Amino acid sequence: LLGDLPPAQASEGLAQMEDAGEVLPLLGYPDETAGGLMTTWFIALRRHTTAEQAIQFLRRANPDTDIPYYLYVVDRTQRLVGIVGFRDLVVALPDTQMEAIMNPEVIKVTVGTDQEEVAHIMSRYDLASLPVVDENERLLGVITYDDIVDVLEEETTEDILHLGGIESGPVIDKPYWDQRISSVVRSRFFWLLALFFAETFTGTVLRHFEEELQTVVALSFFIPLLIGTGGNAGSQTVATVIRGLALREVRTRDILRVWWREVRTGLLLGVLIGAVAYGRSLLWNVEPQLAFTVALTVAAICLWANSVAAIVPLVANAVGIDPTIVSGPLMTTLIDGTGLVIYFSLAAAILPEL
Amino acid sequence: LLGDLPPAQASEGLAQMEDAGEVLPLLGYPDETAGGLMTTWFIALRRHTTAEQAIQFLRRANPDTDIPYYLYVVDRTQRLVGIVGFRDLVVALPDTQMEAIMNPEVIKVTVGTDQEEVAHIMSRYDLASLPVVDENERLLGVITYDDIVDVLEEETTEDILHLGGIESGPVIDKPYWDQRISSVVRSRFFWLLALFFAETFTGTVLRHFEEELQTVVALSFFIPLLIGTGGNAGSQTVATVIRGLALREVRTRDILRVWWREVRTGLLLGVLIGAVAYGRSLLWNVEPQLAFTVALTVAAICLWANSVAAIVPLVANAVGIDPTIVSGPLMTTLIDGTGLVIYFSLAAAILPEL
Numbered sequence: 119l120l121g122d123l124p125p126a127q128a129s130e131g132l133a134q135m136e137d138a139g140e141v142l143p144l145l146g147y148p149d150e151t152a153g154g155l156m157t158t159w160f161i162a163l164r165r166h167t168t169a170e171q172a173i174q175f176l177r178r179a180n181p182d183t184d185i186p187y188y189l190y191v192v193d194r195t196q197r198l199v200g201i202v203g204f205r206d207l208v209v210a211l212p213d214t215q216m217e218a219i220m221n222p223e224v225i226k227v228t229v230g231t232d233q234e235e236v237a238h239i240m241s242r243y244d245l246a247s248l249p250v251v252d253e254n255e256r257l258l259g260v261i262t263y264d265d266i267v268d269v270l271e272e273e274t275t276e277d278i279l280h281l282g283g284i285e286s287g288p289v290i291d292k293p294y295w296d297q298r299i300s301s302v303v304r305s306r307f308f309w310l311l312a313l314f315f316a317e318t319f320t321g322t323v324l325r326h327f328e329e330e331l332q333t334v335v336a337l338s339f340f341i342p343l344l345i346g347t348g349g350n351a352g353s354q355t356v357a358t359v360i361r362g363l364a365l366r367e368v369r370t371r372d373i374l375r376v377w378w379r380e381v382r383t384g385l386l387l388g389v390l391i392g393a394v395a396y397g398r399s400l401l402w403n404v405e406p407q408l409a410f411t412v413a414l415t416v417a418a419i420c421l422w423a424n425s426v427a428a429i430v431p432l433v434a435n436a437v438g439i440d441p442t443i444v445s446g447p448l449m450t451t452l453i454d455g456t457g458l459v460i461y462f463s464l465a466a467a468i469l470p471e472l
Numbered sequence: 473l474l475g476d477l478p479p480a481q482a483s484e485g486l487a488q489m490e491d492a493g494e495v496l497p498l499l500g501y502p503d504e505t506a507g508g509l510m511t512t513w514f515i516a517l518r519r520h521t522t523a524e525q526a527i528q529f530l531r532r533a534n535p536d537t538d539i540p541y542y543l544y545v546v547d548r549t550q551r552l553v554g555i556v557g558f559r560d561l562v563v564a565l566p567d568t569q570m571e572a573i574m575n576p577e578v579i580k581v582t583v584g585t586d587q588e589e590v591a592h593i594m595s596r597y598d599l600a601s602l603p604v605v606d607e608n609e610r611l612l613g614v615i616t617y618d619d620i621v622d623v624l625e626e627e628t629t630e631d632i633l634h635l636g637g638i639e640s641g642p643v644i645d646k647p648y649w650d651q652r653i654s655s656v657v658r659s660r661f662f663w664l665l666a667l668f669f670a671e672t673f674t675g676t677v678l679r680h681f682e683e684e685l686q687t688v689v690a691l692s693f694f695i696p697l698l699i700g701t702g703g704n705a706g707s708q709t710v711a712t713v714i715r716g717l718a719l720r721e722v723r724t725r726d727i728l729r730v731w732w733r734e735v736r737t738g739l740l741l742g743v744l745i746g747a748v749a750y751g752r753s754l755l756w757n758v759e760p761q762l763a764f765t766v767a768l769t770v771a772a773i774c775l776w777a778n779s780v781a782a783i784v785p786l787v788a789n790a791v792g793i794d795p796t797i798v799s800g801p802l803m804t805t806l807i808d809g810t811g812l813v814i815y816f817s818l819a820a821a822i823l824p825e826l
Contacts, residue, residue: 177563187541187600204558209531241625244618246541246600263617264598267624271595274628275715281635282711283704294716299733303740306708310745310774313704318752320696325756331692335685338692342674342808345696349703350637350667350801354660357636361629362648379653386657391664398672402679420664447704454696 152236153229155269156250156259162192163216165199170212172202187246187262191220196256198224198249226251229258236261237269238366277364280442281356283309313447319455320345327462330472336404337465340412341458343395348419348457349450351387355380355427356445363431363441370436377428384424388417411468415461422460423453506590507583509623510604510613516546517570519553524566526556541600541616545574550610552578552603580605583612590615591623592720631718634796635711637663667801673809674699681816684826690758691819694766695812697749702773702811703804705741709734709781710799717785717795724790731782738778742771765822769815776814777807 147153161179163172172189189207191200200220210219226249227236240248240263250259272290279286288305289297324331324341331337359376362368368376392413399409427449431441466472501507517526526543543561545554554574564573580603581590594602594617601616626644633640642659643651678685678695685691713730716722722730746767753763781803785795820826 173562176559179563204562205530208527208558208562241618241621244621246617263600263621264595267591267595267598267617267620270621270624270628271719274624274631275719277628278631278635278715279711281632282707282709284708284711289712293719294712294721299736299740302712302733302737303744306705306737306741307744310701310704310708310741311748314697314701314745314748314770315752317697317700320700321693321756324693324696328689328693332689335682335689338685338695339675339678339682341692341695342678342699342812343668343671346671346674346805346808347664347668349804350664351660353636353801354638354664355636357633357638358643358648358656361632365625365629365647367648379656382653383656383660386653387660387664390657390661391668394665394668398669402675447707450703451700454700458696 147229150233151229152227152231152233152248152250152261153258155233155236155265156229156261158259160190160249160257160260162190162196162257163202165191165193165215165217165220167191167216168212169207169210169214169216169219172207172216173212189216190249190257190260191216192257195254198226198251198255198257200224201249224249227261228253233269234273237266237273240266241270273364276440277360277442279305280440281360281446283313283447285309309447313451316448316451317454319451320458323455323458323462327458330462330465333471334408334465334469336402336408337462339402339404340399340415340461344412344415344419344461345454345457347391347416348423348453351384351420352423352427352449352453355384355424356431356449359428359431360441360445363435368432370432373429373432373436376432377425380424380428381421384421385417387424388420391420392417407469408465411461411465414468415457415464418460418464419453419457422456426453426456501583504587505583506581506585506587506602506604506615507612509587509590509615509619510583511616512613514544514603514611514614516544516550516611517556519545519547519569519571519574521545521570522566523561523564523568523570523573526561526570527566542614543570544603544611544614545570546611549608552580552605552609552611554578555603578603581615582607587623588627591620591627594620595624627718630794631714631796633659634794635714635800637667637801639663663801667805670802670805671808673805674812677809677812677816681812684816684819687825688762688819688823690756690762691816693756693758694753694769694815698766698769698773698815699808699811701745701770702777702807705738705774706777706781706803706807709738709778710785710803713782713785714795714799717789722786724786727783727786727790730786731779734778734782735775738775739771741778742774745774746771761823762819765815765819768822769811769818772814772818773807773811776810780807780810 189202190198191202193199200222201224202216202220206219225243229250229252247260247262249257250261252258276286276290285305285308288301359368395416396409396413399412430449431445434441434444543556544552545556547553554576555578556570556574560573579597583604583606601614603611604613604615606612630640630644639659639662642655713722749770750763750767753766784803785799788795788798
């Protein structure tokens with residue numbers, strides 16, 4: 119992949135290839151940056167190189183190496199000044215200089231740019247390749263579209279694992295069958311344990327309401343149903359917000375507008391499902407006040423779940439935490455406990471026995 | 473995008489461009505197939521066309537249109553017989569025929585191929601473009617890498633929405649802020665309602681065990697904790713299996729092997745978390761038999777959740793249902809109800825009061 123044209127093949131003053139020695143510094147760039155993604159295999163020409171000289175050079179180059187999609191034009195300090203497509207080169211008259219056919223408005227990134235940002239730029243501008251420069255605009259390498267497909271797949275895998283409550287680190291770089299069971303357990307144990315402890319908060323709430331539970335045992339029938347509905351409403355909102363963030367449609371500064379949208383949606387859904395819940399509860403022959411408590415709790419929990427689920431991913435994003443990490447089971451667990459508080463508070467206010 | 477070279481520009485017997493009339497049939501291909509993705513803008517040459525003729529043709533072509541990455545070689549019935557890269561054309565001697573420089577081993581797809589399959593092929597073989605043919609191998613169009621990036625993003629959005637319990641249809645084609653609240657509610661209501669009804673199964677289970685709940689009210693303290701842990705373990709397994717399916721690492725025929733892997737993982741995690749649960753329950757001053765019941769239930773639920781979560785996505789995939797649809801809240805809801813049955817059955821067997 120890091121194929122190379124020996125400098126001896128280059129016509130004098132015509133083409134400059136990075137030599138093999140320069141591949142080594144690549145190891146110095148973090149994997150998830152433009153520097154870690156780029157190949158140093160590219161063809162750099164000068165402004166005054168003619169089309170014929172360029173073609174002569176290409177003719178002598180090793181034909182077995184991968185096809186680059188563009189030729190790059192640099193000045194004498196290696197600063198990137200333009201790009202030339204192969205098609206422009208093919209159709210140019212032989213003595214046309216690169217300066218005349220190059221596009222001087224080059225979209226480029228610096229070597230430390232995050233791979234997600236790189237993927238976003240290439241996808242937004244439909245680029246087959248993207249040059250990488252250092253802080254002095256000197257051309258260091260090129261990222262091609264196929265690297266971006268890999269980045270997108272890796273980012274998706276990471277998001278799906280996070281949303282499922284898995285620490286992606288121990289398993290992300292291995293295909294399913296190559297993951298050792300011990301790594302799989304490691305990637306899941308911490309979260310399962312942390313969520314277990316977070317979820318014990320629900321037990322604390324229930325112990326607090328032990329007397330109410332003893333007086334009206336039917337209250338407990340609705341516990342999984344209510345916290346389940348809250349978790350589901352929260353999951354829906356989180357999915358929407360997470361995706362909006364990933365696609366750059368939603369930004370941190372939109373937090374109030376997002377919250378307001380999701381609150382209205384939550385209220386509408388809560389009232390609709392609450393009405394259904396009222397009817398369904400009566401079918402279980404519980405007293406009407408309890409059915410009313412359940413219906414009101416459904417509406418309140420949907421509203422609350424949507425609020426929390428709208429805000430948490432955006433706050434996480436603002437403070438530099440990957441929002442997918444806090445948006446899966448952790449969010450559901452948070453909604454479970456607070457949902458129970460809503461339920462028993464409403465029950466204590468509405469039911470005459472309590 | 474569907475820019476075009478009028479046939480008059482083509483040298484005799486040299487190049488054949490699809491003409492504008494042929495763009496119309498595109499509308500006949502479903503959006504999510506190769507036919508719906510392809511552009512009919514491509515350059516087709518014949519075997520005996522020379523490099524010089526090809527370059528002459530390109531010189532006269534409209535330079536404002538997008539650069540295609542390859543030239544295609546077809547026979548007289550439009551059957552695709554090879555591809556030529558621009559670089560090969562640039563470096564070829566003027567009288568070289570296409571036949572000599574073309575690569576006859578062309579990776580191609582037929583017009584009805586699903587877009588996910590197209591993305592998979594292009595990503596697997598690192599292709600910048602992929603020709604689309606009809607059932608007689610006649611060249612119809614070309615799909616380029618930038619379409620694939622869009623497909624991958626759309627598929628990811630669909631997966632994340634499904635896993636969040638949202639019907640993607642009403643919202644998938646609109647950015648966050650352009651989705652009307654009514655469409656958002658529509659995309660979420662059905663699932664929230666269906667899950668509500670599915671979750672009422674937990675109420676049925678609890679009513680069935682009303683007597684036990686009345687006798688040992690402390691049993692109810694652990695309900696959200698236990699079904700929460702089951703849901704979390706299931707979410708972890710589902711995330712792993714779903715991603716394995718999407719990356720083609722896991723296939724339907726692997727169902728028993730996947731099940732066996734996830735069962736072992738579930739057992740290990742269940743025993744670990746169960747041990748923690750035992751200690752934590754004692755801290756709540758419940759009787760040791762109840763703490764033991766909770767610990768055993770944690771282990772059993774983790775095992776059960778992993779079993780269900782390993783099998784359901786693969787069965788869905790086998791019968792042609794998108795596995796992400798059944799793998800989010802629907803799975804959690806299923807595990808909630810069955811988890812309660814496990815809990816109360818173990819309690820009835822272990823606790824002396826029951």
